[in-house]
Amino acid sequence: METVIFDGEDGTELEFGILEQTRVGGINYLLVIDPEENDEENGSAAYILKDISEDGDEEGCYVFVEDDTEYDAVYKVFAAMLDDIDFE
Template sequence: MADKMNHADSKRAEDAIRSFPDHIVFVDENGDNVTFYVIEQTRMSGMDYLLVTDQKDGDGECWIMKDISTPESPESEYEFVEDDVELDAVFRIFEELMSDSGIDITN
């Protein structure tokens, strides 16, 4: 898969936190649409992150994506987090956020 995606959303801030969609559609390098479902969101060091999965219900793979768009951007732009240190730190936050949800995420 390509390492960036675009998604048009409202970009409306509520209490300085952006509204996130319940799903985002990614266009891969073959031009195919791939839908990711947003499980959780968080903010760390001024950056917004999404925990996404490829399955609406049931077991699926999870990825962490970072919003790299600017305030002037007409669309949100996300990329998969690949830096191991950043990925581990954000994963621990999502793990804590999900601990009471009944959803098990593993690294």
């Protein structure tokens, strides 16, 4: 599984596994899981990251999607893409 390194607010690095990626409204989004939060009963926690990097940047710069409307819209796209996978 491809991974992305995310710099946490406290300066720590978090590694997420990328489940899927999409582009909505000209913005790239990643659906990621935290492999460290995986357990058999509840599965993995899934998060949506938004690419806020500028054109020409060599690397993407991602932030967690926090706006409820934006999250719901992108969630629906990922849900349709991964219809057979349960991610909560």
